[in-house]
Amino acid sequence: MKESIFRKSSIFAALGSIFLIIIFAILLFQDNKRVHTLVLVTGQKEGQYYAFGQALSKVVHNHNHRIKIEVIESNDPQENLELLQGKKAELALVQSDTIVNNSTKAIAFLFPEVFHLMVRQDAGINDISDIEGKRIALMSKGSGSYNMFWRLQEHYQLDVEQIKTIPLPITEAHQALEDGEVDGLFRVVSLENPAVIQLLRNPQIKIIPIDQGAALRLELPALEVMSIPKGSYHGASPTPAEDLPAVGVRAVLITNKKISREVIFEITRILYEARNELVQEFIQAAMIEQWDESPHLGFTFHPGALDYYNKGNPSFIVEYAEAIGLCLSVSMLLISSVWQLRSWFTGKQKNRADLYNLQLLKIIDSIQ
Structure with a gap:
């Protein structure tokens, strides 16, 4: 009776081990075919963040069909951060002066965004x-450009009561300056932005320099001292007519620290190795900053991004973590199955020996 129960238990254990091995293999196969969908929160549809997001989504999918980036619009960087921290988005674009918590990690510092103060020639500015x-x-209101204007106002000690500010959507703001409904327009935007190029084709509009960059950095260390090169917006009749001093920030691609290390590695790799394709979709991608080990104020990098920056390849354990885990699980199951089978065969051999001994004793008794 005991032998029969033990034998059945051993068989069930072996079959169970085989079944689990098959299940693990199926799960691994499904994971290798799984499409990782990530939401990227950007900015207004007319803005450069949204345009960059669309370009990144397209290029990433072209190089890795297992990663799908859904681009959504937003009103301002603070909303982007809230959506990311609220786990309603996996990726977000913010400016480099944004204050983030420890759960938020950088993937890459992208293109520079320069302070542009554009005014009408007849405005006396x-x-x-x-x-x-x-x-x-x-x-x-709430946008990075809006907030930065008031930092400038504080630094230059301008009288708030003497400035009539009119917050407007991007397209309406540009049209208001074009039509003379406002005297000037302030916007933080990348160089050679198509909408700015179009605006500055109007000979009645010019760019005003913003100097004191080094002094501004004392108050806001995330700022970078920059310049708007001569002819950036028009070469034949140079606009601006000379290099203009300026300041700016950088766009930053961020994520949550819990997002897959492998997925972030792939996005980082494609961002840099498919740069030419990205530039064809979004020209300012040519100015994406090369990573270096110097501290980036307020930001730490996602482990997946660091894997790419440090070695160009994820570590062996990271890259093959799932396969290694499967192999370990299968190995343990196989060892368990072999041990059970060995115990069963040993028990069976012992039972046979006992049976032979009993038969031998019976023969001896019959001879006597």
């Missing part, structure tokens, strides 16, 4: 202090 008493169009 030749430097930033002249905007007192003028009508200035700003981007929507």
